[in-house]
Amino acid sequence: LYASVTVPQNALLLSYSTGGYGPLKRAIREFLARWRNIHCDTEQIIITDGTHNGIELCAVALADVGDTVAMESPCYWGARNVFTAAGLNIDMLPWQPDTGHTLPTASGPVTLAYLTGSHHYPLSVPTRAAHKQRLCEALAPRYVVEDDYEFNRDDHANLLFDTTSERHLLVGSFSKMMFPGLRLGYLVVPRHLAGPMNRLRSELFREGRMLDQAVLAQFIFDGDLDAWCRRIQRDYLGRQQVLHDQLCSLPQVRSVSPPSSAISLCVEFAPGVNDVAIAQALLKEHLIVRPLSPVCAASDPRVGLVMGVGMLSGETLAREAQRLRRRLEPLLRQGH
Ligand SMILES: Cc1ncc(COP(=O)(O)O)c(C=O)c1O
Numbered sequence: 001l002y003a004s005v006t007v008p009q010n011a012l013l014l015s016y017s018t019g020g021y022g023p024l025k026r027a028i029r030e031f032l033a034r035w036r037n038i039h040c041d042t043e044q045i046i047i048t049d050g051t052h053n054g055i056e057l058c059a060v061a062l063a064d065v066g067d068t069v070a071m072e073s074p075c076y077w078g079a080r081n082v083f084t085a086a087g088l089n090i091d092m093l094p095w096q097p098d099t100g101h102t103l104p105t106a107s108g109p110v111t112l113a114y115l116t117g118s119h120h121y122p123l124s125v126p127t128r129a130a131h132k133q134r135l136c137e138a139l140a141p142r143y144v145v146e147d148d149y150e151f152n153r154d155d156h157a158n159l160l161f162d163t164t165s166e167r168h169l170l171v172g173s174f175s176k177m178m179f180p181g182l183r184l185g186y187l188v189v190p191r192h193l194a195g196p197m198n199r200l201r202s203e204l205f206r207e208g209r210m211l212d213q214a215v216l217a218q219f220i221f222d223g224d225l226d227a228w229c230r231r232i233q234r235d236y237l238g239r240q241q242v243l244h245d246q247l248c249s250l251p252q253v254r255s256v257s258p259p260s261s262a263i264s265l266c267v268e269f270a271p272g273v274n275d276v277a278i279a280q281a282l283l284k285e286h287l288i289v290r291p292l293s294p295v296c297a298a299s300d301p302r303v304g305l306v307m308g309v310g311m312l313s314g315e316t317l318a319r320e321a322q323r324l325r326r327r328l329e330p331l332l333r334q335g336h
Contacts (some may be wrong), residue, residue, distance in 0.1 A: 004036060005214040013210050019198030020047020020186075023215035027220035028172075028186050032225065039169070040067035040163040044276070046187040046199045046201050049208050051173040055079050058112065058169060058335055059086035060204065061197050063144050070139055072101065073297035074191075076121050076147060079114055080295070088112070092102070092297035093135070097123065101132035102299075113141035117148030117170070118158040122295060122306040124150075124266045125259035127158045136160065145169045147174055150262045152233065152323045166190045174216065176263050176310075177229060184208070186218055233261035239309035240265055241253045247323040252332040254304075260274045266292065268304035269332070275303040280329050284328050 007013050012021065019025070025045040032038040048054040055078075059064045059240050063069065065087035072081060074094040083090055091110070094102045097120070107192050113136060120127050136144055161170045173185035189197050201207065219225055240259035245265050254268040269275060275291035282289055291303035312320055 001215045003213065003216055005209060005218050010214060013214065016202065017207050017324035018108065019201045020045075021210045021217060024213040024217040025215045031174075031220055032188070035104055035153055035229070036151065036159075038161065038163060038188065040188050041191065041194070044163065044188050044191060046189060046194075046198050046210055047213055048171075048185040048187055048201070048271075050175055050185040050207070051171050052078055052082050053148075053183075054171040054173075054185050055114070055145070056086065056173070057187065057197065057201060057204075058143070058145050059083055061089060061193070061200050063088055063111045066190045068108060068266055069112040069114055070107075070110050070141060071114050072116065072137070073300040074122050074292055074295040074302065076113075076116065076149075077290075077295050079120050079147065082252055083112075083114070085307045092300070094121075094297055095120070097125045097128075097130065100128065101135045103135065107139060108140045110141040111143065113139060113144045114286040115144065115146050115305040116162070117146045117151060117161075119152070119260065120132060120148075121149055121262075122264065122266055122290070124260065124264050124291065124306075127154060128213075129158050129160055132160045132176050141167075143169060145171060147171045149173055150264075151281065152261055161188070163188065164191075166192055171191075177225070177232075179252055182212065182216070184212060217295050234311065236261045236263060240328070243307065243309060243324075246321040247328075250325065251334055257315050263307055263310045264308045264320045266304055266306050268292070268302060271301050271303065273303050273325060273332065275305060277326070279305060282324070282327060283321075283330055287324050287327060 024047055025042045028045050029042050067088055069083045069088045070091045072095040114134055136182050153307050161168045170188040174182050243265055244256050244259045252270045254270055257266045275293050279289050279291040290306040296302050
């Protein structure tokens with residue numbers, strides 16, 4: 001693919017291109033229509049170097065240092081890092097899948113609300129548009145950024161995102177869909193921000209690696225991304241089932257996220273379990289998990305572990321899931 005899209009036959013790579021490689025924007029626009037029921041103009045799409053870069057662009061373009069960004073608790077740690085580095089004040093609001101967000105009794109002006117898209121990370125359950133709507137009515141943020149990292153073909157109704165609104169932005173990434181080393185993603189922005197934010201992307205970061213963007217565009221136009229997404233979503237569902245079965249009957253386990261085609265799974269423990277110590281003990285056994293409590297607000301007592309199914313499959317996954325269970329069981333019995 002690289003040989004077929006590079007110079008000299010591809011003159012588009014010989015100059016700059018505002019906000020990213022044009023054909024990739026078109027390919028993403030069509031992909032979003034097919035997979036997310038999102039219908040936008042090509043100009044509303046900005047190519048990014050992945051989610052973090054997209055969130056950074058939102059922070060720089062839409063907020064000033066000291067402004068407030070509202071996030072859910074538990075949150076995606078990476079977004080919190082980017083907002084912290086951008087000098088924003090972070091307000092974390094606990095979210096429960098059945099009852100929604102704990103709304104503040106009083107709050108100052110909120111510039112950005114950053115919410116996970118259709119599928120919550122790190123809880124790994126579907127989100128609810130009604131909860132997000134209630135949150136946005138209470139906080140009246142100037143802009144709402146949804147991180148559409150995980151999705152199924154039929155869960156777009158969980159998004160608040162609306163291509164005709166003046167305040168909704170969508171952040172997307174190929175890190176989960178394909179692999180993190182690709183470092184490619186996209187933003188979909190309101191029409192009135194399309195020109196300025198495309199220009200800002202190019203002024204600050206140029207347009208990224210356009211050769212990689214050209215390859216990805218061709219991969220999508222050839223139908224290979226659709227085929228890959230169908231296959232990997234089925235695969236992840238099977239892998240999640242394997243881990244789920246090992247985890248759900250362990251002592252102190254309150255809940256395990258239902259198997260889904262997401263890349264990560266979350267197990268919640270009874271209050272008081274030291275999830276940080278457990279994660280450290282597992283790391284010594286080369287079992288890499290992320291504790292839940294450090295990504296929760298101070299007022300949110302949830303504890304648990306977040307783990308991914310992206311790296312293991314087949315017999316290796318079955319073996320490692322059993323090993324995880326055997327190591328976790330004594331740690332949980334000791335109430336670590
Ligand atoms: C919610 C969420 N967004 C985005 C990402 C990935 O970000 P990037 O596209 O920068 O690799 C992750 C990775 O774990 C994630 O969990």
